[in-house]
Amino acid sequence: MPVLYLEKHMPVRILIYDDHEALRQSMETLIREEADMQMIAAMSNAETVETDIRELKPDVVLMDIDMPGESGIQGVRLIKEARPETAVIMYTVFEDDDKLFEGTPFYEIRLAHRVEQRKALWGDKS
Numbered sequence: 001m002p003v004l005y006l007e008k009h010m011p012v013r014i015l016i017y018d019d020h021e022a023l024r025q026s027m028e029t030l031i032r033e034e035a036d037m038q039m040i041a042a043m044s045n046a047e048t049v050e051t052d053i054r055e056l057k058p059d060v061v062l063m064d065i066d067m068p069g070e071s072g073i074q075g076v077r078l079i080k081e082a083r084p085e086t087a088v089i090m091y092t093v094f095e096d097d098d099k100l101f102e103g104t105p106f107y108e109i110r111l112a113h114r115v116e117q118r119k120a121l122w123g124d125k126s
Helices: 021-032 048-057 070-080 114-122
Strands: 012-016 037-043 060-064 085-093 107-109
Touching: 012 048, 037 048, 037 114, 048 070, 060 070, 070 085, 107 114
Parallel strands: 012 037, 012 060, 060 085, 085 107
Antiparallel strands: none
């Protein structure tokens, strides 16, 4: 799995897209507790994803796959067009993998534990 390399003194800038408020807030809380992460925004949908990416310039986007309106899968395509260097981690509560794959490369996290999220962002440091 590719590893995101940033200068050690710079926190990873993270943007979240998730329509489930409780989950979005939980992820925000976890990220804000980490000294090496900076929570730059959390959005309830991906309707403004192109503008968000260009203006906020996140290093990493955490994207829910299934949202009303603009889907997370379409959101990834727009992110990669607007700012290809932004890494995207997609996650879902769905068990049906067919819903996930539409020719878009991404990492899948199924509501992973905090350790697994860190491994996905920086590679396995064990």
